[in-house]
Amino acid sequence: MASLLPQHEGWLPSWLLLVSAISIGNSIQAYLTTKNTREVYLRSGTQITAFSSRLFGTWTLLSAAIRLYAAYNISNPQVYEIAIIAYGVAWIHFMSEWLIFGTAAWGRGLAGPVLISTGSLVWMFSQWGFYVQ
Structure with a gap:
């Protein structure tokens, strides 16, 4: 397994x-129900x-694929940069x-994606020199 x-x-x-892995689960959920998309x-x-829930699920699945590829190719500068871009988007x-469109409200559904994307961006920017030579 290791x-x-x-x-x-x-x-x-x-x-x-x-x-x-979490994003893949969220994508599957977005295809099956609108419940979690409504929480965001x-x-x-x-x-x-x-339809909008499935579209969101497709976008999340694409992001998951980029992150997954980056997990196994972390020292490749182009892959690392694309992962940063995906988190930035x-x-x-x-x-x-x-904050601009007012379609999302701060709460459980929005807090997770905001905290994960913010924390991951900070972590990836701060560790560039460790992973990419």
Whole structure:
């Protein structure tokens, strides 16, 4: 089982793997129900349809694939940069939906994605020199 885990030292590859696995689960959930998507976009008047939930699930699955690839190729500078960009896009999306467009409200559904994207961005920027030579 240990041979399936990323083999690079440090905790960031394992973190990327964990977030990828959670994101895959979230994607599956978004395809099956709108419940969790509604938790992120809590504001009254925000329309969450089955289609928008599946679209969100597809976007989350794409992000999961990028993070998964980065977990196993963490020393590749281009892969590392794309993972940073994916977290950056997620951060911009969630923050803009909350603070600019008003379609998301701070709560359990929004806190997770914001904290994970913020923490991951800070961690990845701070560890660039350790993983990418």
